C-alpha cells in the first residue's frame with residue numbers, strides 16, 4: 058500500500074533562524090509561491106507573534122498561497138495561539154504549530170516547570186487551538202533527549218486534546234539513525250491514538266545526520282518530514298528538502314511504496330532563489346544542488362559519462378531542474394539561448410520583459426568571462442551584479 062509522505066517546509070521559519078538571514082514579507086512571499094509550485098504540502102510561514110514583520114509575512118502568504126497548507130508557529134500560550142490564528146485567517150488551508158519543550162534540561166533550566174505542569178499546558182494549549190481551527194500540530198521540543206515514557210505521555214496529552222500531527226524534533230541534532238528508528242517505533246507502540254495522526258520528524262544537522270535521521274524516522278513509520286531548502290536553519294541547519302526528496306525518488310527499489318507531491322524539476326530553481334534571497338551560498342559539493350553535483354572532472358569519469366551517464370550519475374540533472382545543455386552563455390549568445398536558459402531556470406515572461414533583460418544580459422556579458430545561472434537569476438530578480 059502506498060504511504061504518502063507529507064513535506065513540511067520550514068525555510069521561512071526555522072530556515073530564517075540561520076545566522077544573519079533576514080527576509081522581508083515580499084521576499085518570503087516569493088519563496089512561498091515557489092514552494093507552492095514545488096509541491097510542498099505545508100509551508101511554515103513564520104512565528105506570527107515573534108514580530109510585526111513575521112505577522113505580516115504569515116498573513117500575506119496565507120492570503121496569496123492557496124495550494125499548500127500554511128502554518129504558523131506558536132508557544133503553548135493562548136496569546137501566541139490566538140495571534141497565529143489571526144495571521145492565518147485568510148488561508149485556504151491552515152495549521153497552528155504549537156510547541157513546548159519536554160526534556161529534563163529544558164524543564165529544569167528553561168521552563169522551570171515540573172512534568173505534570175507541562176502535560177497540563179500541552180493539553181490546554183492544543184485544546185484551545187482546536188477552538189480556532191482543526192489542523193493542530195504539537196511538537197515536543199527536544200523530544201529526542203526526553204525520557205521515552207514521559208515523551209509518550211506528552212503526546213498522549215496532545216492527541217487527547219485533538220492534535221492532528223505530532224512532531225518529534227531532534228532539536229540539537231544529537232541522535233543517530235538507529236536511535237531515531239527506535240524512538241519512533243517506541244512511540245508508535247506506546248502513544249494512544251497515534252495511528253490516527255501524522256507522525257512528523259524534525260531533525261537538526263549538528264552532527265551532519267539530519268537527512269539520514271529523517272529517512273530513519275520515515276522507515277520507522279513517520280508520515281511527515283520537516284525540512285528546509287538547502288538545509289538552512291539554526292546552527293548547522295535542518296534536514297535538506299532536496300536530499301530527502303531525492304532519496305525517496307531515486308531509491309524507488311527500496312522505498313517503492315513511499316510517495317511525495319514534490320515536482321522534483323522545481324528543486325534547482327527553488328534552491329537558487331532561496332540562496333539568492335537569503336544571501337547564503339550553497340557549498341559546491343552539496344548533494345543535488347551544489348555547483349559540482351553533476352560535474353565530472355577526471356578523464357575516466359568523463360569517458361564513462363559520455364558513453365552512458367548512468368556509469369557515474371544516479372540522478373539526471375534534468376530531473377531536478379538543472380540544465381545539461383552544454384551551451385555556455387556569453388557575449389556572443391543570441392536571444393534563443395538566453396530564453397532557453399531562463400525557461401530552464403523556471404522563469405517565464407512576456408516579450409517586452411525578455412527584450413529588456415536580454416539588453417541587460419548583453420551589457421553584463423561584455424564585462425564577464427562566463428555568465429553563470431546565478432547571473433541570469435539576479436538579472437530576473439533585479440539584483441544584477443551580485444555574483
Ligand code: KIV
Nearest residue numbers: 156196198199226228
Ligand atoms: O528544533 C525544534 O525543536 C523546533 C521546534 C519549534 C519544532 O524548531
Ligand code: ZN
Nearest residue numbers: 071228259261
Ligand atoms: Zn528546529
